[in-house]
Amino acid sequence: MIFYQIWRFIAPGLYRHERRVIMPFTLISTVFFISGTAFGYFIVFPPAFKFLVGYNNEFLTSMPAVSEYFSLALRLLIAFGIIFEMPVMMVFLAKAGLVSVSFLNRYRKYAILLNFIIAAVLTPTPDIVNQMMMGIPLLVLYEVSVLAVYLFGRKSFSGFDERA
Numbered sequence: 001m002i003f004y005q006i007w008r009f010i011a012p013g014l015y016r017h018e019r020r021v022i023m024p025f026t027l028i029s030t031v032f033f034i035s036g037t038a039f040g041y042f043i044v045f046p047p048a049f050k051f052l053v054g055y056n057n058e059f060l061t062s063m064p065a066v067s068e069y070f071s072l073a074l075r076l077l078i079a080f081g082i083i084f085e086m087p088v089m090m091v092f093l094a095k096a097g098l099v100s101v102s103f104l105n106r107y108r109k110y111a112i113l114l115n116f117i118i119a120a121v122l123t124p125t126p127d128i129v130n131q132m133m134m135g136i137p138l139l140v141l142y143e144v145s146v147l148a149v150y151l152f153g154r155k156s157f158s159g160f161d162e163r164a
Helices: 002-013 016-052 066-083 086-095 101-106 108-122 128-152
Strands: none
Touching: 002 016, 016 066, 016 086, 016 128, 066 108, 066 128, 086 128, 101 108, 101 128, 108 128
16 A cells, blocks of 8 residues: 555656556566565464464463564564565666676675575574575575576676676
8 A cells, every 4th residue: 555655656757658667567566575475474474473482381381462473473574575576676676787697696605695694684583494484585586586687687788797
C-alpha cells in the first residue's frame, strides 16, 4: 500500500517511456519481495521461533509475549523481503552501467563473504542454522543476479571494473 501511494505521487511526473521502463521493475520487485516474505514465513520463521522457545526445561518455561512474536516475525519478513530484491537491484545497477557479469564473476568470493556477514547481522537469532537459512538463499540470489544481469543488463559496458 505504501509503495502504491509513492507510485501515485511519482507517476504523474514521468514520461510515458519512463513509465514503461519502471513498470516491469515494479512488478518484478513486488513478486520478489512477496516471495522473500513467504520464504521467510514458511521456511525460516518456524525454526527461528522454535529456537527462541527451545530453552524450556523443568525449571524454566518460555512464554513469549505477542509483541515479541510479532517483532520477530516482522523483522524476519522484512529482512527476507529485502534480500530477495537482490536480482532486481543488480539488474538496475547493470542498466545504470555500474556492474557487469564480468564484475560480478570477478568479485564472487567477496560477495559470498558479504552475503554471510549480512545474514549474520539480519538474522534475529544467534544460531548458525537460521543464519545459514538466510546465507544460502543470498548465495542463490547472487547467482540469479548474475544470470539476470547477463540476460537483461546493459550489453555494452563501460564501467569501472574493466580497468581492474
